[in-house]
Amino acid sequence: MRDVIVIGAGGGGPVVAKELAAHGLDVLLLEAGPWYRDPEREWSKFEHDANDPLTGYFRYGPSERSKPAWFRETPQNSYLWQVAGVGGTTQHYYGNCPRAQPGVFEGYQGPDAGAFDSRRFPLTYQELVPYYEWVEATLPVQTAAMGTKEQLFFEGAQGIGLPVNTTKDITESSFRPQENAILQPGGTAGTTSDSSRLLYPQATGCTFCGYCFEGCVEPRRAPRNLKAKRSTDNSYVPMALTADAWAPGGRPVTLLADAYVDEILYERRGSSTVARGVRWHDTNTGEAQTETARVVVMAGGCTEDPRLWQNSGLPDPNGWVGRGYTDHYFDWVIGVFDEYTGSSKGVGSSARCDFPGHGGLENVGLPPALQAFSMAFSESGIQGHYDNGRGFRGSWDGTTGRVPGDELKDVLADVNKLLNVLVISDDDVEAQNRVVRSALPGDEQGPIPKVIFKHRRRSARTLANREYCADQAARLLRAAGARKVIRLDWPPLILHVQSTMRMGSDPRHSVLDETAEARFVERLFIASNAALANALGGPNPTLTTQALATRTAERIVQKYFGGDPWVGAVTPTSSIDDAATQAVTDRGL
């Protein structure tokens, strides 16, 4: 019997695993997707090779790329962007690590308290701050360096009268460089495009290559835990695997990839349901295994955690398992410039605005094909042809909609003369947006999930927030000097995923209590984005998931293993600490 089994090695799972390993627990971490151990050789940075959702090295599917991806039903125009594998969807991510808006937590007393989702986190912001600081020191999170696209974004933000935020917390509408989990450039990094001069240790941190989306391998020759982007495969996973080397009394985690968990095992004890282990299978051989543990932690993400819950037949007395899916109801506004913007270079996004009660904006740089995708993705039809009953007008040019083929080529004629702004709406937790079991035939793992977004019938607050932020985006781009501003009206691009197994203080519409333990199943915790109580007011979700996961690990140790809390009591070890680096190098990780 293990002490703890953690399901899923994405944004949240490895955090729990690493914290528990540092406290000497016997942890098994099971990951359904591949474990890339030599990304410098296994990844190519080419867009199709990396990102094709059906065959790419980043996809939601098994490690054997000739086998089909795992199909998820989305019965609306939308796109669900998940990645399986060690690192999970953080392999794609841009490392942006803003803290949540204080207004989404219980106890918030600000004058704008009424502007936020009424479904709050069941703890105060102040209580979470030490956990934020712990994770920020561990990843580590730093202030983003600036390239041309950021400089332009800041000019635009100043141009629409926003002040700059110089802290880690959001207290007013403002702009700032991202706080991100990208190591700051050092040595030759950021100063040359000559590959031979960009090898570690001559270069350290971010080299501005522009391929966050395709997986971070820079600087080449750096040990895995010193790669610039702190996706968990480069940060928490190496720490979890070397816990004995950097934590007194630590015990390395056992990590198994290609291991799909099909079922949570549980038993009745008196009137309670108690988790006791998992059944999983090897995706290469099909061989099934069971493994028991004193505590089980689900961290498969917002779509897979509800699915596994439902497929295991676990209780759902209030009907909230899978409900309340939030996705920041993104939109996309593109500025076309006469001047160079550097859009395809540097960190995917290093600048942002925050609007308490509304959401936020961030700049996003993309390589060509993703840029084309972003311009063909719309709920408003095709500009000048049809609008699906939408086609909004506003501070952008013309109506919302896809850029039609003949114009698309003109707009895309120089990818480095574009500046994209992602509109991040603070969207409400709504019961209608949810994960259910699909009626389509299942896969080897059982019934597949169906992700439903009623995006045309979202709450008035959500829709108004989106319009507010889209307007700010268009005005920012004009202030930055854009010659033309295009708004797409994206369908749901489901990648800032939150709150499908939400924690809350009201047992009528939450699945988890304030410690992230399931209300209806003892010894079962959730540590992915699914545990988040709401959409955080707009900030990117992973840092908050990781801060909560740290707190959840503490609660597990306190409640089931008789230990004491450590956050605030000891100094965290950074994932780029020398002891960790030494162990990563020695063990060929």
Next chain:
Amino acid sequence: MAAVGYNRRQFLIRTGALGAAATVALNPSIGRAAGVLDPLIDEIAGPALKLLARDTIAGLVAFEVPGNDRYSRAQRVTDARPGGIDARGDELLLIDLDEFLPIPDTYVRALAAGFSTAVSEIPVPLDLLGPLGGLGERLALHMDDALRAFTRSDAAVPLSLLIALILNFLATQVKPSSVLGAIPGSPFASLDFDDKARALEALESADANLVAALDNGAPEPLEGSLSGLLKFVGGALQEFGAYLSYVEWGVYDPATKSVSKRPVGWDLTRYMPGRTTPADGWDELIGYFEGRSSTATDPAVLGARPRKSVH
């Protein structure tokens, strides 16, 4: 073999099946190139269905990223620069749809069955049969058999074929004479640019006739999924038609993880001029905004001090 009824014949025409068959019958080399075995079904029907799917998907890719190929010319929107067809975006979309998109076969087959039964029963006047109307009964029978065989047997129905049948059906709603257009294998690919947009609009808005047609054959619990699936496909075809036209696949060798020359999409976007390999870095670092390279918790949020401290 029973004769093919009037409605059924309309179905074959409207989905492009008969046009494609006629093309193959008139150009036996297409059939031979496909490496066929069974003399009747394989020589005409199999290659015809392949042609139908290929031409229709190519018509879609040319719509998303026009170039100077025959599909772009057929839609009367061309561009002197290379387009999606030059980048082999149509081939890639076909492969993705048929080989990898893991929509379960049973689902696709149910949809195809419902579609082919129902569309042939929708009495829409089609007085423009022209030469197709006079095509031999034997050819119509072959195509009918081939399609029915797909939907009855356990063989997988290629998703590209189902999508092509649907797009062509919608094309003939937009413009009946498209059955005799410039691309005989595909009414959709024969439409001009504006009419293609109208056909796609019908797809995205889950055209009621079409949903009814599909619903007919779907197994019970799936019924509600159909309009959703159409909306998804209506969007996805356009997004991926554009996306796949800009990727490196057409010139990429997975074995060496390298390209044989610059991808069309890179030239179209002036991406990394001169390079054929992704960069390891750029001299793009300007510095830190206002020279600030670190921040800390705002003491005000911890309630310890006033909201903004004076530095």
